[in-house]
Amino acid sequence: MIKPEINELLRQYVRDNLSPDEKDRTFVSNIYDSFTELLNNNCIQIGSYPRFTSIRPLHDLDILYILGQWNQYAHNPQSALSKLFESVKADYKNPTNYTVKVSLQTHSVTVAYMDGDKEIFSVDIVPAYIFSKNEFQLDTYKVPELLRKRHGNKRNEFYQQLAIQGREMGWIDSDPRGYIKVASDINKSNNDFRKSVKFVKAWANSYKEEYDDFKMKSFHIEQLITIQYKLNSNLEIFDAIFNFFLQLPDSFSRPQITDRADSTRYIDDYIKDLTQAQRDLILEARNQFLSQLESIYFDVEIEDLLQPVLYTRLPSEDFLFDRQIPTLTETTMTIEGWIQKNGNDFRRLTQQGFIDNGLKIKFRLHMGVDCDEYWWKVKNDNNCEQPRGDITVGNTKNVPEDTKYPGNHYVECYAIRDGICVAKARQNVVIKHQSKKYY
Structure with a gap:
């Protein structure tokens, strides 16, 4: 498959199956807007969604609630979070059709959107203090270390771990605006x-x-x-x-x-x-x-x-990617397997490749292409006594190859040009179980 084709297939797959659709984007936007009003715009959305890298289905959203400048001697957010917790319960305007469940922890307020007993989406509002500026002259923050943990159970387990250890929540440096800026700039180009x-x-x-x-x-x-x-x-x-x-x-x-x-x-x-x-x-x-x-x-x-x-x-198997060679086929070619008798071509192997053991096969190009060189791979069945997968330049490792080991095998030929596999062909080799020997 030529590179433009596989590029377009990959892009199309992402668009159709992974990227948030208009309904998803509206859902998240409405939820975030509902909190910016409640938090008087003293907030920032963080995570993969504002960096354009989130995938479906969307489960959660992190919002930093900016409480002011960092003071290393006074940074207890519990009073602000308690007020926020009460404010959400009393004044929050839910933009969805789901019921809202609000919970308060020492360093976060969680709002879960529920369909009965099933959580559809959740928002963690986490306190942050302005700490410094990055190279873009955007604010960086001090945030609770729980942001290193994933949403849901991981964060709940972390709270429990702190309680067991009798340890206070640590604060770490964070630069979400910087990561968003870098991702946005790359994505624009x-x-x-x-x-x-x-x-x-x-x-x-x-x-x-x-x-x-x-x-x-x-x-x-x-x-x-x-x-x-x-x-x-x-x-x-x-x-x-x-x-x-x-x-x-x-x-x-x-x-x-x-x-x-x-x-x-x-x-x-x-x-x-x-x-x-x-x-x-x-x-x-x-x-x-x-x-x-x-x-x-x-x-x-x-x-x-x-x-x-x-x-x-298996240790015996080679791949083109081991040599950093991508497979981007732009044309077709064919190879043939010829059963040998007295050193001469006797009968051509069918594409299905059925053959008795105890014979010899010589593989050759039938229709080649413009390339620098041809590489050959002999792949034996992984379940046989002698599994192979060697890649050699110019021809198969053995000329001719012996049909010793029963199983479903194949031989491939790769046309290599400028470090890219531009064409490939395969010949199946299916050796019958006629003796106690294996291929």
């Missing part, structure tokens, strides 16, 4: 930025829903992709996604992205606490994505890329 982030977030969310130990944070994803677009503002969605997954092993090797508000902290600091099993889970998901992306020419749809399947690759 190239709206593939937000689509790239949304697509990878959707991929990660599918694994989080399936595996409790999948510990990749959405904000981390966004910042990794932000770095790419800051380095190359003309990046297209395919390139951003492909590069994200290529670089994932290094991205999760150590914390390396400093917090805008505090250069002594890393926004990806959580990486160092991951277990080896959790790291392996992320890498297996990454391998699955890239192997599927490499196969999109044959039988993979865009939505297949987001399925939470793990791929435990």
Whole structure:
């Protein structure tokens, strides 16, 4: 599939399936407006929504309630939050058809929008104090450390943890306006930025829903992709996604992205606490994505890329992405498998590839393309005694190849030009179980 086609498919998928639609945007806008009035405009919406990177379904919203200038000796927000809590209960104008449930914690007021016993949406109003200015001359803030935690149970658990430890809530530096400014500027110059982030977030969310130990944070994803677009503002969605997954092993090797508000902290600091099993889970998901992306020419749809399947690759298997080569086919070619007899072509293998074991096959191009070189991959069934997946330049590793091990195998040929796979072809090889040997 040529690059413009796959770019458009990815963009269309994000538009149709991930981006908040007009109903979603109106819903969030009405809710936020209802609080700006209540808070006398002393507030700012934070999180992925004002950075244009939120995906459906929308669940929550964080609002900073700005209480004034930071004073390190006097910053107890409980009085202000108690007044806000009473004000919400008495005066809040609910713009939705849902019932409202209001709760007060030491460092936040939560407003939940309920349909019976089901929470549809929630807003956390969190106190903030103006602390400094960033390079854009926008305010930075001191905020409660609970903002590092996700909405809902994670924050409730954090409150409980503080109570058990007898510890007061800490305050951290935060620069939401800076992150919003950077995201807004990048998005104005190239709206593939937000689509790239949304697509990878959707991929990660599918694994989080399936595996409790999948510990990749959405904000981390966004910042990794932000770095790419800051380095190359003309990046297209395919390139951003492909590069994200290529670089994932290094991205999760150590914390390396400093917090805008505090250069002594890393926004990806959580990486160092991951277990080896959790790291392996992320890498297996990454391998699955890239192997599927490499196969999109044959039988993979865009939505297949987001399925939470793990791929435990064998040490013997190579992929083009190991060499940082994307598959962006722009033309077609065919290969043929010829069964050999006395060193000569005897019979051509059918496309279905059924063949007895104990024979020899020579693979060759039938219709080639304009390219720098041809690479060949012999992929044996993972369940056979001798699984393979080696990629070699010029021809298959063995010429001819032997049909020793029963199973569903295939041979692929890749036309490589300027570091891109511009065409590929596959020949199936299905070896029958006629003896106790395996392919």
